[in-house]
Amino acid sequence: MTIADFGSQAIICKVIKERFPKDVIVAEEDSEELRSPSRVHLLEQVTRYVGTLIPDASPEKVCSWIDYSSHALQERFWTLDPIDGTKGFLRGDQYAIALALIEDGMVKLGVMACPNLYLEKGDPRGKRGCLFFALRGRGSFQTDLQGGDKTRLSVSKTDIPSKALLTESVEADHADHEFHQRLARSLGIESPPLRMDSQAKYGIVARGEATLYLRVPSPAEVGYKENIWDHAAGSIIAEEAGGKVTDALGNPLDFSSGIKMERNHGILVTNGILHDAVLKAMRM
Ligand code: AMP
Ligand code: MG
Secondary structure (H helix, E strand, O other), X not given: OOHHHHHHHHHHHHHHHHHOOOOEEEEOOOOHHHHXXXXXXXXXXXXXXXHOOOOOXXXXXXXXXHOOEOOOOOOEEEEEEEEEOHHXXXXXXXXXXXXXXEEOOEEEEEEEEEEEEEOOOOOOOOOEEEEEEEEOOOEEEXXXXXXXXXXXXXXXXXXXXXXXXXXXXXXXXXXXXXXXXXXXXXXXXXXXXXXXXXXXHHHHHHOOOOOEEEEOOOHHHOXXXXXXXXXXXXXXXXXXXXXXXXXXXXXOOOOOOOOEOOOOOOEEEEOOOOHHHHHHHHHO
């Protein structure tokens, strides 16, 4: 894990705990590695980084903020991926800070910062830094990271499968790219897939830039179960923009049985209109 994963989790957990002292936060990291004597230097770096925002940060406090996280789910809890797409972050590509609120198994709020994602769809050379947020029943929005005007998002309206743009992971271990390619061919999709790290892919579907986000488990990782913090924030952002999110078999996502989505297999996100057609093509 990087300084950023630990630092991001320390800051966000501290703030949530102050505002909502009774809430459980289910976050990806814990402080075990940081507390090991061989990692003193890493802990110092994390503390210095957190100290730029929270001046009274100390190594002990930073570890205790990180450990506000618990993996025991309750009726109401937050999920946090402090840096989703760490591999993309290290490569200088896409990553996201992804926070969601879950009540009775349903995602109610999602907030996702994508510091390296271009703001205007289809303009990868343009200004970067997006904040996506969605509240159940109230829509999905995007702003810049400076808190500028918000834009309401809506998914692509295309009902022609061959015109769909598919987005998928960069990492070959995270999804079955060959299966995706066969599926794309069977749907007659013309454009090559848009490969992108992190839940930024949900944002790309929400703003109508891609039409499909596919994540069929890689054959190298048979039986892989997705983590709830990798999908909670992204899924509501896509749904509130008019998209549909299920697993790759068409089942609703399960955010309530544990940190792993035990009842699900892969992920399928579409503009809604094409969902059944894609599921049908997957079964063939
Ligand atoms: P992405 O950037 O979309 O490829 O997804 C990044 C996330 O993939 C990480 O946060 C990991 O939790 C998750 N991940 C790790 N191993 C696997 C795997 N074998 N299959 C699917 N996802 C994985
Ligand atoms: Mg992640």
